Amino acid sequence: MADFKEISPxxxxxxxxxxxxxxxxxxxxxxYKKHMSEYYAPKNFNVWYVFGALxxxxxxxxxxxxxFLVMHYKPDAALAFASxxxxxxxxxxGWLIRYMHSTGASAFFLVVYLHMFRGxxxxxxxxxxxxxxxxxxxxxxxxxxxxFMGYLLPWGQMSYWGAQVIxxxxxxxxxxxxxxxxxxxxxxxxxxxxxxxxxxxxVIAVPLVLLGLVxxxxxxxxxxxxxxxxxxxxxxxxxxxxxxLDGIPFHPYYSVHDIFMVSVFLMVFSAIVFFAxxxxxxxxxxxxxxxxxxxxxxxxxxxxxxxTPFYSMLRAVTGEMMYVFIACVVAGAAFGVIKGKLSALxxxxxxxxxxxxxxxxxxxxxxxxxxxxxxxGVVILFFLPWLDNSPVKSIRYRPSWHKVMLAIFVVNFVxxxxxGILPPSVIGGRVAQxxxxxxxxxxxxxxxxxxxxxxxxxxxxxxxTAH
Numbered sequence: 001m002a003d004f005k006e007i008s009p010x011x012x013x014x015x016x017x018x019x020x021x022x023x024x025x026x027x028x029x030x031x032y033k034k035h036m037s038e039y040y041a042p043k044n045f046n047v048w049y050v051f052g053a054l055x056x057x058x059x060x061x062x063x064x065x066x067x068f069l070v071m072h073y074k075p076d077a078a079l080a081f082a083s084x085x086x087x088x089x090x091x092x093x094g095w096l097i098r099y100m101h102s103t104g105a106s107a108f109f110l111v112v113y114l115h116m117f118r119g120x121x122x123x124x125x126x127x128x129x130x131x132x133x134x135x136x137x138x139x140x141x142x143x144x145x146x147x148f149m150g151y152l153l154p155w156g157q158m159s160y161w162g163a164q165v166i167x168x169x170x171x172x173x174x175x176x177x178x179x180x181x182x183x184x185x186x187x188x189x190x191x192x193x194x195x196x197x198x199x200x201x202x203v204i205a206v207p208l209v210l211l212g213l214v215x216x217x218x219x220x221x222x223x224x225x226x227x228x229x230x231x232x233x234x235x236x237x238x239x240x241x242x243x244x245l246d247g248i249p250f251h252p253y254y255s256v257h258d259i260f261m262v263s264v265f266l267m268v269f270s271a272i273v274f275f276a277x278x279x280x281x282x283x284x285x286x287x288x289x290x291x292x293x294x295x296x297x298x299x300x301x302x303x304x305x306x307x308t309p310f311y312s313m314l315r316a317v318t319g320e321m322m323y324v325f326i327a328c329v330v331a332g333a334a335f336g337v338i339k340g341k342l343s344a345l346x347x348x349x350x351x352x353x354x355x356x357x358x359x360x361x362x363x364x365x366x367x368x369x370x371x372x373x374x375x376x377g378v379v380i381l382f383f384l385p386w387l388d389n390s391p392v393k394s395i396r397y398r399p400s401w402h403k404v405m406l407a408i409f410v411v412n413f414v415x416x417x418x419x420g421i422l423p424p425s426v427i428g429g430r431v432a433q434x435x436x437x438x439x440x441x442x443x444x445x446x447x448x449x450x451x452x453x454x455x456x457x458x459x460x461x462x463x464x465t466a467h
Contacts (some may be wrong), residue, residue: 035222040247041254042228044464048122049226049254050261051115057262058108059214063207065101073153075199077192080155081291099277105147106283107269109306112140116381120406123393124227130385132224135217137381142210144307144378149202151304152195156288161301163198164190169314169374172367189294230462231393237461246462282421300423308420309413310374313439315424316432317370324437325369326358332444373436380443387443390450392458399453409442 007019022029072091074083087094116136119125125133152163167190171181186193225235234244248254278284282305287298303311317325333354337347361369395403416435419428 035218036251036255037249039222039250040234040244041226041250042230042232042234042244042462043246043248044228044230044462045226045254045257046229047261048114048118048229050258051111051118053258054111054262054265055108055115056214057265058104058111059210061100061104062108065097065104066203066207068097069101070203073199075153075196077155077195077292080153080195084154096273099273102284103269103273103277105150106279106304106306108143109147112143113306116140117410119227121395122227122229123231123388123390123395125385126227126231126388126393127385128224129221129227132217132220133385134382135213135220137378139210139213139217140381141378142206142213146202146206146210147304147306149198149206152190152198153202154288155195155292156285157290157292157296157298158285158288158301160190160292160294161298162303163194165301166303167194169367169371172365172371174364174368177368227393228462229394229396230459231397232458232460232462234462246464302421305417305421308418309416310377310420312416312420312432313377313436314370314374315420316429316436317366317373318429318433319366321433321436322361322366322369324433326361328437329354329357329361373440377439380440384443384446387446388450389447390455392455394458397456397458399455401453402450405442405449408438412438 004023005019007016011019069087072083072087072094074080084098087098089095091097119133119136148163148166152159167181167184170184171177173180182188184194184197185191186197225233228234232246234246237245239245272279272283278286285304302308333350336350390398390402392398395406412435416432416439419432419435422428
Protein backbone atom coordinates (compact mmCIF):
# COMPACT_ATOMS: atom_id res chain seq x y z
CA MET A 1 0.00 0.00 0.00
CA ALA A 2 1.31 3.46 -0.95
CA ASP A 3 2.34 5.90 1.76
CA PHE A 4 -0.34 8.52 2.33
CA LYS A 5 0.50 12.11 3.13
CA GLU A 6 -0.78 13.06 6.53
CA ILE A 7 -2.53 16.36 7.15
CA SER A 8 -3.35 18.23 10.33
CA PRO A 9 -6.79 17.51 11.83
CA UNK A 10 -7.20 21.28 12.08
CA UNK A 11 -6.75 21.82 8.32
CA UNK A 12 -9.56 23.44 6.37
CA UNK A 13 -12.10 21.38 4.43
CA UNK A 14 -10.51 22.46 1.15
CA UNK A 15 -7.06 21.33 2.27
CA UNK A 16 -8.45 17.99 3.45
CA UNK A 17 -10.23 17.46 0.12
CA UNK A 18 -7.07 18.31 -1.82
CA UNK A 19 -5.03 15.93 0.35
CA UNK A 20 -7.62 13.17 -0.21
CA UNK A 21 -7.32 13.51 -3.98
CA UNK A 22 -3.52 13.84 -3.90
CA UNK A 23 -3.17 10.59 -1.96
CA UNK A 24 -5.37 8.75 -4.47
CA UNK A 25 -4.31 10.48 -7.73
CA UNK A 26 -0.71 11.67 -7.20
CA UNK A 27 0.07 11.59 -10.94
CA UNK A 28 -2.32 14.47 -11.62
CA UNK A 29 -0.69 16.61 -8.93
CA UNK A 30 2.77 15.72 -10.22
CA UNK A 31 1.81 16.78 -13.75
CA TYR A 32 0.25 19.98 -12.40
CA LYS A 33 3.51 20.86 -10.68
CA LYS A 34 5.61 19.90 -13.71
CA HIS A 35 3.59 21.91 -16.20
CA MET A 36 2.20 24.75 -14.07
CA SER A 37 3.36 25.65 -10.56
CA GLU A 38 6.93 24.33 -10.94
CA TYR A 39 7.38 25.00 -14.62
CA TYR A 40 9.74 27.98 -14.74
CA ALA A 41 9.19 30.29 -17.69
CA PRO A 42 11.38 33.29 -18.56
CA LYS A 43 10.36 36.39 -16.63
CA ASN A 44 10.57 38.65 -19.70
CA PHE A 45 7.60 37.29 -21.65
CA ASN A 46 5.66 39.97 -23.52
CA VAL A 47 2.25 40.17 -25.18
CA TRP A 48 3.41 38.01 -28.11
CA TYR A 49 3.45 35.01 -25.79
CA VAL A 50 -0.31 34.89 -25.18
CA PHE A 51 -1.30 33.48 -28.57
CA GLY A 52 -0.42 29.91 -27.63
CA ALA A 53 -2.90 30.05 -24.75
CA LEU A 54 -5.48 31.71 -26.99
CA UNK A 55 -5.04 28.89 -29.52
CA UNK A 56 -5.87 26.40 -26.77
CA UNK A 57 -8.95 28.43 -25.83
CA UNK A 58 -10.23 28.54 -29.42
CA UNK A 59 -9.60 24.80 -29.79
CA UNK A 60 -11.85 24.19 -26.79
CA UNK A 61 -14.51 26.53 -28.23
CA UNK A 62 -14.43 24.65 -31.55
CA UNK A 63 -14.72 21.24 -29.90
CA UNK A 64 -17.59 22.22 -27.58
CA UNK A 65 -19.59 24.09 -30.24
CA UNK A 66 -18.89 21.32 -32.75
CA UNK A 67 -20.39 18.73 -30.40
CA PHE A 68 -23.64 20.72 -30.18
CA LEU A 69 -23.74 21.30 -33.94
CA VAL A 70 -23.33 17.58 -34.67
CA MET A 71 -26.45 16.90 -32.59
CA HIS A 72 -28.60 18.59 -35.26
CA TYR A 73 -26.52 18.52 -38.46
CA LYS A 74 -27.35 15.93 -41.15
CA PRO A 75 -24.44 14.86 -43.42
CA ASP A 76 -26.69 14.29 -46.42
CA ALA A 77 -26.42 16.29 -49.63
CA ALA A 78 -30.21 16.63 -49.77
CA LEU A 79 -30.56 17.74 -46.13
CA ALA A 80 -27.27 19.39 -45.07
CA PHE A 81 -28.09 22.98 -46.02
CA ALA A 82 -31.59 22.71 -44.54
CA SER A 83 -30.18 21.26 -41.30
CA UNK A 84 -27.87 24.26 -40.96
CA UNK A 85 -30.85 26.57 -41.48
CA UNK A 86 -32.76 24.56 -38.89
CA UNK A 87 -29.91 25.06 -36.42
CA UNK A 88 -29.91 28.79 -37.15
CA UNK A 89 -33.67 29.34 -36.96
CA UNK A 90 -35.32 26.67 -34.82
CA UNK A 91 -32.79 25.17 -32.41
CA UNK A 92 -32.70 27.19 -29.15
CA UNK A 93 -29.50 29.23 -29.20
CA GLY A 94 -28.49 27.36 -32.34
CA TRP A 95 -27.56 30.58 -34.14
CA LEU A 96 -25.16 31.41 -31.33
CA ILE A 97 -23.47 27.99 -31.46
CA ARG A 98 -23.13 28.15 -35.24
CA TYR A 99 -21.72 31.69 -35.23
CA MET A 100 -19.31 30.82 -32.42
CA HIS A 101 -18.06 27.87 -34.49
CA SER A 102 -17.71 29.86 -37.73
CA THR A 103 -16.05 32.80 -35.97
CA GLY A 104 -13.86 30.39 -34.04
CA ALA A 105 -12.51 28.93 -37.29
CA SER A 106 -11.20 32.33 -38.40
CA ALA A 107 -10.06 33.19 -34.87
CA PHE A 108 -8.12 29.93 -34.72
CA PHE A 109 -6.10 30.78 -37.82
CA LEU A 110 -5.61 34.38 -36.72
CA VAL A 111 -4.07 33.43 -33.36
CA VAL A 112 -2.05 30.59 -34.93
CA TYR A 113 -0.61 32.94 -37.57
CA LEU A 114 0.36 35.42 -34.83
CA HIS A 115 1.80 32.58 -32.73
CA MET A 116 3.97 31.46 -35.67
CA PHE A 117 5.03 35.04 -36.37
CA ARG A 118 6.28 35.32 -32.80
CA GLY A 119 8.33 32.17 -33.39
CA UNK A 120 9.83 33.79 -36.49
CA UNK A 121 10.67 36.98 -34.60
CA UNK A 122 12.38 35.43 -31.62
CA UNK A 123 13.87 32.29 -33.21
CA UNK A 124 11.70 29.85 -31.28
CA UNK A 125 12.42 27.20 -33.92
CA UNK A 126 16.15 27.15 -33.20
CA UNK A 127 18.04 24.54 -31.17
CA UNK A 128 16.90 22.94 -28.86
CA UNK A 129 13.28 23.58 -29.96
CA UNK A 130 13.32 22.09 -33.44
CA UNK A 131 10.83 19.38 -32.46
CA UNK A 132 8.51 21.94 -30.86
CA UNK A 133 8.47 23.83 -34.17
CA UNK A 134 7.90 20.64 -36.19
CA UNK A 135 4.93 19.69 -34.03
CA UNK A 136 3.61 23.24 -34.41
CA UNK A 137 3.91 23.11 -38.21
CA UNK A 138 2.16 19.73 -38.20
CA UNK A 139 -0.65 21.31 -36.15
CA UNK A 140 -0.92 24.08 -38.75
CA UNK A 141 -1.07 21.57 -41.62
CA UNK A 142 -3.70 19.41 -39.88
CA UNK A 143 -5.67 22.53 -38.95
CA UNK A 144 -5.81 23.49 -42.63
CA UNK A 145 -7.17 20.04 -43.50
CA UNK A 146 -9.73 20.28 -40.69
CA UNK A 147 -10.88 23.73 -41.80
CA PHE A 148 -11.12 22.71 -45.47
CA MET A 149 -13.27 19.68 -44.65
CA GLY A 150 -15.47 21.74 -42.34
CA TYR A 151 -15.85 24.35 -45.08
CA LEU A 152 -17.78 21.85 -47.20
CA LEU A 153 -20.31 20.90 -44.53
CA PRO A 154 -22.73 23.90 -44.77
CA TRP A 155 -23.31 22.74 -48.39
CA GLY A 156 -23.71 26.27 -49.73
CA GLN A 157 -22.54 27.51 -53.11
CA MET A 158 -19.02 28.39 -51.99
CA SER A 159 -18.73 25.17 -49.98
CA TYR A 160 -19.64 23.06 -53.00
CA TRP A 161 -17.67 24.90 -55.68
CA GLY A 162 -14.69 25.58 -53.43
CA ALA A 163 -14.42 21.86 -52.70
CA GLN A 164 -14.88 21.11 -56.40
CA VAL A 165 -11.95 23.38 -57.34
CA ILE A 166 -9.58 22.24 -54.59
CA UNK A 167 -10.25 18.50 -54.97
CA UNK A 168 -9.85 18.76 -58.75
CA UNK A 169 -6.35 20.14 -58.20
CA UNK A 170 -5.25 16.68 -57.11
CA UNK A 171 -6.04 15.41 -60.60
CA UNK A 172 -3.07 17.46 -61.85
CA UNK A 173 -0.64 15.07 -60.11
CA UNK A 174 0.98 12.90 -62.82
CA UNK A 175 -0.11 9.25 -63.11
CA UNK A 176 -2.10 8.98 -59.86
CA UNK A 177 -3.92 12.34 -59.95
CA UNK A 178 -7.29 11.34 -61.48
CA UNK A 179 -7.64 8.24 -59.30
CA UNK A 180 -6.59 10.21 -56.22
CA UNK A 181 -9.23 12.87 -56.90
CA UNK A 182 -11.91 10.18 -57.20
CA UNK A 183 -10.70 8.58 -53.97
CA UNK A 184 -10.96 11.89 -52.11
CA UNK A 185 -14.41 12.71 -53.54
CA UNK A 186 -15.73 9.16 -53.27
CA UNK A 187 -17.43 9.80 -56.62
CA UNK A 188 -16.77 11.39 -60.00
CA UNK A 189 -18.11 14.73 -58.75
CA UNK A 190 -18.45 16.38 -55.36
CA UNK A 191 -21.64 14.95 -53.89
CA UNK A 192 -23.16 12.97 -51.06
CA UNK A 193 -20.20 10.58 -50.77
CA UNK A 194 -17.81 13.54 -50.49
CA UNK A 195 -19.94 15.17 -47.82
CA UNK A 196 -20.03 11.98 -45.74
CA UNK A 197 -16.28 11.47 -46.02
CA UNK A 198 -15.46 15.02 -45.09
CA UNK A 199 -17.94 14.95 -42.21
CA UNK A 200 -16.41 11.82 -40.67
CA UNK A 201 -12.88 13.18 -41.00
CA UNK A 202 -13.86 16.64 -39.74
CA VAL A 203 -15.71 15.33 -36.68
CA ILE A 204 -13.65 12.30 -35.63
CA ALA A 205 -10.37 11.50 -37.39
CA VAL A 206 -8.68 14.86 -37.86
CA PRO A 207 -9.58 16.27 -34.39
CA LEU A 208 -7.99 13.21 -32.76
CA VAL A 209 -4.78 13.79 -34.72
CA LEU A 210 -4.94 17.50 -33.88
CA LEU A 211 -5.35 16.86 -30.14
CA GLY A 212 -2.46 14.39 -30.18
CA LEU A 213 -0.20 16.92 -31.89
CA VAL A 214 -1.21 19.66 -29.43
CA UNK A 215 -0.28 17.41 -26.49
CA UNK A 216 3.04 16.50 -28.15
CA UNK A 217 3.70 20.20 -28.86
CA UNK A 218 3.16 21.14 -25.20
CA UNK A 219 5.14 18.22 -23.79
CA UNK A 220 8.08 18.94 -26.10
CA UNK A 221 7.94 22.63 -25.14
CA UNK A 222 7.94 21.95 -21.41
CA UNK A 223 10.78 19.44 -21.73
CA UNK A 224 13.18 21.95 -23.30
CA UNK A 225 11.67 25.11 -21.79
CA UNK A 226 10.16 28.19 -23.36
CA UNK A 227 12.08 30.63 -25.52
CA UNK A 228 11.98 34.35 -24.70
CA UNK A 229 12.32 37.70 -26.54
CA UNK A 230 16.08 37.73 -25.91
CA UNK A 231 16.61 34.20 -27.22
CA UNK A 232 18.61 33.31 -24.09
CA UNK A 233 18.46 29.89 -22.45
CA UNK A 234 17.45 30.58 -18.85
CA UNK A 235 18.51 27.07 -17.82
CA UNK A 236 22.13 28.19 -18.32
CA UNK A 237 21.91 30.37 -15.18
CA UNK A 238 20.55 28.49 -12.18
CA UNK A 239 20.63 29.29 -8.49
CA UNK A 240 21.84 26.95 -5.72
CA UNK A 241 18.36 25.43 -5.56
CA UNK A 242 18.49 24.47 -9.25
CA UNK A 243 15.85 27.03 -10.24
CA UNK A 244 16.68 29.34 -13.19
CA LEU A 245 17.59 32.80 -11.92
CA ASP A 246 15.57 34.40 -14.73
CA GLY A 247 12.59 32.08 -14.41
CA ILE A 248 9.29 32.42 -12.58
CA PRO A 249 6.57 29.77 -12.04
CA PHE A 250 4.07 29.69 -14.89
CA HIS A 251 1.31 29.55 -12.30
CA PRO A 252 0.26 31.92 -10.89
CA TYR A 253 2.26 34.58 -12.76
CA TYR A 254 1.57 33.76 -16.40
CA SER A 255 -1.72 31.96 -15.83
CA VAL A 256 -3.11 35.24 -14.45
CA HIS A 257 -1.49 37.12 -17.33
CA ASP A 258 -3.16 34.75 -19.81
CA ILE A 259 -6.55 35.02 -18.08
CA PHE A 260 -6.48 38.79 -18.60
CA MET A 261 -5.67 38.40 -22.30
CA VAL A 262 -8.33 35.69 -22.61
CA SER A 263 -10.84 38.21 -21.22
CA VAL A 264 -9.81 40.78 -23.84
CA PHE A 265 -9.99 38.17 -26.59
CA LEU A 266 -13.45 36.98 -25.52
CA MET A 267 -14.77 40.55 -25.58
CA VAL A 268 -13.60 41.00 -29.18
CA PHE A 269 -14.79 37.50 -30.08
CA SER A 270 -18.24 38.17 -28.58
CA ALA A 271 -18.52 41.51 -30.38
CA ILE A 272 -17.93 39.74 -33.70
CA VAL A 273 -20.34 36.90 -32.91
CA PHE A 274 -23.17 39.20 -31.84
CA PHE A 275 -22.74 42.16 -34.19
CA ALA A 276 -20.81 41.10 -37.31
CA UNK A 277 -20.44 37.30 -37.63
CA UNK A 278 -19.91 37.52 -41.41
CA UNK A 279 -17.25 40.28 -41.07
CA UNK A 280 -18.13 41.69 -44.46
CA UNK A 281 -18.14 38.27 -46.11
CA UNK A 282 -14.62 37.33 -44.99
CA UNK A 283 -15.60 34.97 -42.14
CA UNK A 284 -18.88 33.78 -43.71
CA UNK A 285 -19.16 34.32 -47.44
CA UNK A 286 -22.50 35.57 -48.67
CA UNK A 287 -22.64 33.01 -51.49
CA UNK A 288 -22.59 30.29 -48.86
CA UNK A 289 -26.05 31.35 -47.71
CA UNK A 290 -27.30 30.02 -51.09
CA UNK A 291 -27.90 26.23 -51.32
CA UNK A 292 -25.31 24.30 -53.35
CA UNK A 293 -26.28 24.15 -57.02
CA UNK A 294 -24.12 21.96 -59.32
CA UNK A 295 -25.62 23.71 -62.37
CA UNK A 296 -24.86 27.31 -61.38
CA UNK A 297 -21.24 28.31 -60.86
CA UNK A 298 -20.62 31.50 -58.81
CA UNK A 299 -18.96 34.33 -60.74
CA UNK A 300 -15.86 34.19 -58.54
CA UNK A 301 -14.72 31.22 -56.48
CA UNK A 302 -12.20 31.90 -53.72
CA UNK A 303 -11.42 30.09 -50.46
CA UNK A 304 -11.80 31.61 -47.00
CA UNK A 305 -9.26 34.30 -46.11
CA UNK A 306 -6.90 32.04 -44.15
CA UNK A 307 -6.24 29.91 -47.25
CA THR A 308 -5.87 32.77 -49.72
CA PRO A 309 -2.08 33.39 -49.41
CA PHE A 310 -1.43 29.84 -50.58
CA TYR A 311 -4.25 30.05 -53.13
CA SER A 312 -2.47 33.09 -54.61
CA MET A 313 0.68 30.98 -54.98
CA LEU A 314 -1.37 28.38 -56.83
CA ARG A 315 -2.78 30.95 -59.25
CA ALA A 316 0.60 32.65 -59.70
CA VAL A 317 2.17 29.61 -61.35
CA THR A 318 1.48 29.94 -65.08
CA GLY A 319 3.27 28.66 -68.17
CA GLU A 320 5.49 31.74 -68.40
CA MET A 321 6.14 31.61 -64.64
CA MET A 322 7.68 28.18 -65.19
CA TYR A 323 10.48 29.78 -67.21
CA VAL A 324 11.22 32.04 -64.24
CA PHE A 325 11.39 28.99 -61.96
CA ILE A 326 13.69 27.26 -64.43
CA ALA A 327 15.96 30.32 -64.48
CA CYS A 328 16.03 30.29 -60.66
CA VAL A 329 16.96 26.59 -60.60
CA VAL A 330 19.73 27.10 -63.15
CA ALA A 331 21.05 30.18 -61.34
CA GLY A 332 21.00 28.38 -57.99
CA ALA A 333 22.83 25.37 -59.39
CA ALA A 334 25.42 27.62 -61.08
CA PHE A 335 25.96 29.57 -57.86
CA GLY A 336 26.44 26.33 -55.91
CA VAL A 337 28.92 24.93 -58.41
CA ILE A 338 30.94 28.13 -58.84
CA LYS A 339 30.93 29.56 -55.32
CA GLY A 340 30.38 26.46 -53.19
CA LYS A 341 33.39 24.72 -51.66
CA LEU A 342 32.24 21.29 -52.81
CA SER A 343 33.90 18.21 -54.21
CA ALA A 344 33.72 17.44 -57.91
CA LEU A 345 31.25 14.62 -57.15
CA UNK A 346 28.86 16.96 -55.29
CA UNK A 347 29.08 19.53 -58.08
CA UNK A 348 28.19 16.81 -60.56
CA UNK A 349 25.22 15.78 -58.42
CA UNK A 350 24.01 19.40 -58.36
CA UNK A 351 24.27 19.72 -62.14
CA UNK A 352 22.48 16.41 -62.77
CA UNK A 353 19.81 17.23 -60.19
CA UNK A 354 19.20 20.68 -61.68
CA UNK A 355 18.94 19.19 -65.18
CA UNK A 356 16.41 16.62 -63.94
CA UNK A 357 14.31 19.31 -62.24
CA UNK A 358 14.35 21.49 -65.38
CA UNK A 359 13.31 18.50 -67.51
CA UNK A 360 10.41 17.78 -65.14
CA UNK A 361 9.30 21.41 -65.20
CA UNK A 362 9.22 21.38 -69.00
CA UNK A 363 7.46 18.01 -69.23
CA UNK A 364 4.73 18.46 -66.59
CA UNK A 365 1.84 20.93 -66.86
CA UNK A 366 2.08 24.22 -64.94
CA UNK A 367 -1.14 23.34 -63.07
CA UNK A 368 0.74 20.60 -61.22
CA UNK A 369 3.53 22.98 -60.27
CA UNK A 370 0.91 25.40 -58.98
CA UNK A 371 -0.30 22.67 -56.64
CA UNK A 372 3.33 22.02 -55.63
CA UNK A 373 3.80 25.74 -54.90
CA UNK A 374 0.62 25.86 -52.80
CA UNK A 375 1.64 22.82 -50.76
CA UNK A 376 5.28 23.82 -50.70
CA GLY A 377 4.36 27.13 -49.09
CA VAL A 378 3.35 25.16 -45.99
CA VAL A 379 5.88 22.32 -46.16
CA ILE A 380 8.87 24.67 -46.40
CA LEU A 381 8.07 25.90 -42.88
CA PHE A 382 9.11 22.48 -41.53
CA PHE A 383 12.70 23.09 -42.70
CA LEU A 384 13.07 26.51 -41.07
CA PRO A 385 15.23 25.30 -38.12
CA TRP A 386 17.89 24.14 -40.57
CA LEU A 387 17.67 27.10 -42.96
CA ASP A 388 18.45 29.85 -40.45
CA ASN A 389 22.21 30.15 -39.90
CA SER A 390 22.22 33.41 -37.95
CA PRO A 391 24.53 33.35 -34.90
CA VAL A 392 21.73 34.82 -32.75
CA LYS A 393 18.11 33.76 -32.30
CA SER A 394 16.09 36.85 -31.54
CA ILE A 395 15.33 39.63 -33.98
CA ARG A 396 16.30 42.04 -31.17
CA TYR A 397 19.99 41.33 -31.72
CA ARG A 398 20.08 40.70 -35.45
CA PRO A 399 21.27 43.31 -37.97
CA SER A 400 18.65 45.97 -38.67
CA TRP A 401 18.11 44.84 -42.25
CA HIS A 402 16.96 41.43 -40.94
CA LYS A 403 14.02 43.27 -39.36
CA VAL A 404 13.32 44.87 -42.74
CA MET A 405 13.34 41.44 -44.39
CA LEU A 406 10.90 40.06 -41.84
CA ALA A 407 8.64 43.10 -42.21
CA ILE A 408 8.62 42.73 -46.02
CA PHE A 409 7.84 39.03 -45.61
CA VAL A 410 4.80 39.81 -43.44
CA VAL A 411 3.54 42.52 -45.82
CA ASN A 412 4.08 40.17 -48.76
CA PHE A 413 2.09 37.42 -47.03
CA VAL A 414 -0.81 39.79 -46.33
CA UNK A 415 -0.77 41.06 -49.93
CA UNK A 416 -0.83 37.47 -51.23
CA UNK A 417 -3.80 36.81 -48.97
CA UNK A 418 -5.66 39.86 -50.25
CA UNK A 419 -4.95 39.00 -53.89
CA GLY A 420 -6.29 35.50 -53.30
CA ILE A 421 -9.67 36.96 -52.38
CA LEU A 422 -9.90 39.10 -55.53
CA PRO A 423 -10.85 37.84 -59.01
CA PRO A 424 -7.85 37.14 -61.28
CA SER A 425 -6.38 40.18 -63.04
CA VAL A 426 -3.25 40.95 -65.06
CA ILE A 427 -1.73 43.32 -62.50
CA GLY A 428 -2.79 41.18 -59.54
CA GLY A 429 -1.29 38.14 -61.23
CA ARG A 430 2.07 39.86 -61.70
CA VAL A 431 2.13 41.02 -58.09
CA ALA A 432 1.22 37.50 -56.92
CA GLN A 433 4.06 36.06 -59.01
CA UNK A 434 6.57 38.46 -57.47
CA UNK A 435 5.14 37.72 -54.03
CA UNK A 436 5.44 33.97 -54.59
CA UNK A 437 9.07 34.33 -55.65
CA UNK A 438 9.83 36.44 -52.59
CA UNK A 439 8.04 34.00 -50.26
CA UNK A 440 10.12 31.04 -51.38
CA UNK A 441 13.25 33.13 -51.78
CA UNK A 442 12.93 34.28 -48.16
CA UNK A 443 13.32 30.69 -46.98
CA UNK A 444 15.50 29.12 -49.67
CA UNK A 445 18.07 31.94 -49.52
CA UNK A 446 17.97 32.14 -45.72
CA UNK A 447 21.14 30.05 -45.24
CA UNK A 448 22.95 32.83 -47.12
CA UNK A 449 21.26 36.08 -46.07
CA UNK A 450 20.84 35.11 -42.39
CA UNK A 451 24.64 35.18 -41.95
CA UNK A 452 25.14 38.62 -43.51
CA UNK A 453 25.66 41.56 -41.17
CA UNK A 454 27.05 42.02 -37.69
CA UNK A 455 24.68 40.99 -34.89
CA UNK A 456 24.44 42.99 -31.70
CA UNK A 457 25.98 41.60 -28.48
CA UNK A 458 23.59 39.22 -26.72
CA UNK A 459 23.44 39.70 -22.90
CA UNK A 460 24.19 36.81 -20.55
CA UNK A 461 20.91 37.29 -18.69
CA UNK A 462 17.45 38.20 -19.96
CA UNK A 463 16.57 41.87 -20.09
CA UNK A 464 13.62 42.57 -17.84
CA THR A 465 11.98 45.67 -16.42
CA ALA A 466 9.43 45.21 -13.67
CA HIS A 467 6.04 46.82 -14.26
